[in-house]
Amino acid sequence: MGDKNMSPKRAQGVVMLLMLMVFNVSGAFVGITIGTDMSKLPSATDIVSILQDKKIQHVRLLDSDHQMLTALANTGIEVMVGVPNDQLLRVGQSRSTAADWINKNVAAYLPATNITYIAVGNEVLTTIPNAALVLVPALQFLQSALLAANLNTQVKISSPHSMDMISKAFPPSTATFNSTWSSIMFQYLQFLNNTGSSFMLNAQPYYGYVKGQGVFPLEYALFRSLNPNSRIADPNTNLFYTNMFDAMIDATYNSIQAMNFTGIPILVTASGWPWLGGQNEKAANVDNALAYNSNLIHHVLNNSGTPSQPNNQSNTYIFELFNEDRQPGPVSEQNWGIMFPNATTVYSLSFEDVVTTIPESPALRGTFCVANSTAPHSALKHSLDWACGPGSANCSAVQPGQPCYKSDDIVAVASYVFNDYYHRTQGSGGTCNFNGTAMITSTDPSKIHFSL
Structure with missing residues (x-):
């Protein structure tokens, strides 16, 4: 939907639908992280209501807030609690302090609150060595x-x-952990191996893309389709990578294997994309955040695994539920949330297949969403890419060789796709806007552009 940043006010109105159906029959799930570094955090009961409304079944708390743990009781939601970095020294230096922490923050809430994981610290080796x-x-x-x-x-x-x-x-096949931490990483992996626990990875292609300074295309970071000629291959394995997320996971698997451990699953504890950034953070915008997170959800839930680990799905927690306005650093650091703290939605995420689950509204008969013929073709292409990707429009009829394909008329093709998207999603909050490249009309576009 274009590359321009959206104002917070406009972003609130993008779509008010947020449906995170966070597990599927195979067991692969997408959950969400709740950070608290904000000036006004909703109450614990309000947060749990949001989780239930959105059907979120897995949540990662960055601490062990007792109000949240109480509010989550008897909901069935699986909870990951955290030992914050500022508590790590005390817990790691005293067996009795660790036992006390478990008693007060875990045992006291089980079984009513479904605590299943403890994340001890966060990025300890690289942030507080x-x-x-x-x-x-x-x-x-x-x-x-x-x-x-x-x-x-x-x-x-x-x-x-x-x-x-x-x-x-990159390439993933030759990736290894920084040798500075070899001894500690070996002990950490041995602990995971002995206890049947997962390697927790914060996989953020946003940072990979920004730090790459143009080495990798934006489409690769956002799970968008790459031109077959620009697919990214690992020269040692001849495996092709269509997205950076998979490459990060495979690099981690290979780093684990380089230390002679196998069979340790990877659990992605944070992955997302900021929706707003400063003047020099062009990649941080609503369109990219929506594309990344919706494509990530689809990718994880369709059980595709990674090129080197096709049978290993990595359960993932999206970072994050709310914007954290007290986070230090650039503007983007405060704007990873999919919701504002006042519980309005920044942008929509849906796990449901709108093709089969949302019928056309009778009120829309005789109303059509068409491309604005005065919009720049580059803007129309951005909107088309979004509609056929994260937007889940049915674009099969406009593929080469199909009846509505017109290689020389992007306005006609975009009109078909925009109208399909609008009619499928309007009942659940879908709009006919596409960053100003579309408009409502009462004239059937197929009567103008196509002889169907």
Whole structure:
């Protein structure tokens, strides 16, 4: 839908639908992270109501807020709690402190609150390296406390790492962890192997794209289709990568294997895209955030795995539910949320197939959404890419060789696609706007452009 940033006011009105159906029959799921670094956080009961309204079944808390844990009781929502970095030293230096932490923040809420994971610290090795030596002891002390409380089968323990742990992530087949941390990473992987826990990875293609400074195309970061001639291949395996997310996961799998461990699954504890950035953060905009997260959801839930691990799906937590306006750093750091703290939606995410689940509204008969013929062709192409990708419009009829394909008339093709999208989604909040490249009309576009 174009590359221009949207104002917060306009973004609120993009679409008021947010449906996160966060698991499917195979067990692969997409959950969401809740950060709290904001000036006005909704109440715990309001947050849980939002989760239930959106049918979100997996949530990652960055701490162990007791109000949230109480509000989540008897909802069935699976909860990951966190040991914040500022508590890590105490937990990692004292077995009794770790036991106390488990008793107060986990055992006290089970079984009513469905706590299934503890994330110990966050990106410890790359952000607070002085705490590196207590990371594995913290994991071990907490695990001992779980065993003592007979909770070790219900609750697993791990610690999230960033991609900065891998010095050179591409090509994935030669990726290895930074040798500075070899000893600690070996102990960490041994802990995961012994306890049946997952490697927690914060996989953020936004940072990979920005740091790459043009090495990788934006489409690759956003899961958008690449021209067959520009597919990205690992020269050592001849595996083709259509998106950066898969490449990050495979780089992590290969780094794990380089340390002689296999069978440790990867759990993506944070992945998302900022919807607003500063003047020098052009990639942070609503359209890209919507494209990334909706494509990510589709990718995870369709069980495709990765090129090197086709049978291993990585459950993923989207980062994040709310914008965190107190986050330091550039403008983008405060704008990863899919909702504003006042519970209005920044942009829509849906896991449902609108083709089969949302019937056309009778009120729309005789109303059509068509391309604005005065819009620049480049803008129409952006809108088409969005509609046929994240927008889930049925674009089969406008493919080459099909009855509505017109290679020399992008306005006709866009009109067909925009109208299809609008009629399928209007009942659930879909609009006929496409960043100003579309408009409502009472004239059937097929009568003008196509002889159907």
